[in-house]
Amino acid sequence: MATIRDIAKKLGISPGTVSKGLNGASDISEAMRQAVLDAAVELGYKPKNMQNEINPKICIMLENMNYENIDQFGYEIISGFEQAALRKGYNVTIVPMDLRKQTQTKYDTYMLKNGYSGAFLLGFELHDDYVQQLDTTKVPTVLLDNYISGNNYVGYVGTDNYEGIKDLINYLKELGHKNIAFLNGTKNSMITQKRLEAFIQSMNENNLPVNDALIAFGHYITDCAKDYVPGFVKNGATAIVCASDFIASGVIRELHSMGLKIPEDISVTGYDDMPIAQYLNPPLTTIRQDRISLGKSALTLLDDLMHNVSISRIELRPKFIKRDSTDKCKI
């Protein structure tokens, strides 16, 4: 393992300056501090307080992910993670992240600077700087809903998207639906891609037509519905599968404003089984992701990575929840 002397030698500065850089002393420049930290990461330096295994510091890093109350997607995932972390003696900090901060400090440097021995990342997209740096990171890291190939330090936790979509399509087929539309989430995401593959495969397995005019990428927000729903209806959709309950709530609102009744005129399904799903009018048929277990599994996985067990993937089963937003196809 690299020492303070190794860092000093590499940069041609004194060990004292290196110490100041590592400890965030105020009498050296920010640029020098950054150079010290980047060199420390490059040489694989690990400070003494991070070698202390009693209460390692880890963080939950979030982007584009609301978590402040139980109606938001991140809330229970974080609760589950924190519960499990507490039991194993980890010291957890929640770190909101944005694109600007990602360009300022490299991922590994950020972790070293703040003394985090591991991290759980939620809400990041594939083109994020930090996600791209995960190909080569040496910081044990768990990603929700994104898979990084070929790096032993990174694992993925999520819910099996294939089974969730398949359950919905099988059920809609049973109800007699043929022209099924799919309003997917944001394009830059692994799960969006997986769910699209699952949609096409499930439609094919059920001998149902896959119609490009009935497939669209929206965003994981309510507002995207109005751009796509009128087109779906015009093109003969009798059911709309949505990639989240929030998208579905927007779809329902849009259908109501068009004077259509749900489920009499058209069926709608959600995804996630957020608390709102049962309070929508009508209550939403959806796929439950067990978010508490996702959080707990993320901690299990991170704990394994921190102890050199290279798990690459933990996947949970989705659960089909039948409510009132789906009914027999009348056409």
Next chain:
Amino acid sequence: MATIRDIAKKLGISPGTVSKGLNGASDISEAMRQAVLDAAVELGYKPKNMQNEINPKICIMLENMNYENIDQFGYEIISGFEQAALRKGYNVTIVPMDLRKQTQTKYDTYMLKNGYSGAFLLGFELHDDYVQQLDTTKVPTVLLDNYISGNNYVGYVGTDNYEGIKDLINYLKELGHKNIAFLNGTKNSMITQKRLEAFIQSMNENNLPVNDALIAFGHYITDCAKDYVPGFVKNGATAIVCASDFIASGVIRELHSMGLKIPEDISVTGYDDMPIAQYLNPPLTTIRQDRISLGKSALTLLDDLMHNVSISRIELRPKFIKRDSTDKCKI
């Protein structure tokens, strides 16, 4: 939950006879006992001693899987599972299984009869009776290397086959090999199928030709090599990728008997990194499966299933191990 009275009512016998059937008393016929147990399973009866959560009985059930010493594939997997089970207070029994026993007693009935609250299955093939019954079992069950779709009570543990095969093909391509043969394992297995898909995909990604004459299904034993190796050599193979170290050891022996030198004339790779891999002549380039961690992860997964956390999949990363059985392509 069903009671002894419910079982008695269903079968039209006295509760006393049901008790005798459940407890394996000697004064009722084996046929009656079987009928009682099958009805108990069907009604979801759980005996009081299985509701006792202090030291639940679980089993490791094996078929076609050697595990008695460290040179055999199952040994470390079972060690890892037992270590983790001990720590959680489970009482583990090893149960060798065969095709005949599977036809005698249904899977769920077998578990009830023996008081097992959960099981870890190794070495089973897709067409086995017990694997087919896993579609509907209610006994928490973890399968090594086989995935069951759509049942919350069953989970899969294994090593990412795609990454392992990809690492081998990428490396052989770097060494200049083009005509790469693949001697796969037994056909009736999920991992054999996955590895074949990975082989074809990796060859395509590397712009290498996929030649049907250089692909064969063998078995996971040494002896299968002699049936395929002469054909591979005749058809121009400069490297042979094998689905296990045991297969590779047979391939090496066969190549030697044909007067060929490894790696000078032809490269050979294994899979698993069993202890023999480093003692072969030459020592084998292979893919390590961390078998201790596989066993530990299987227990983690089983423990979660037994506590209603529906994990469907835990996958470990393979590790590329470079030794002396591979070299630059001379042709």
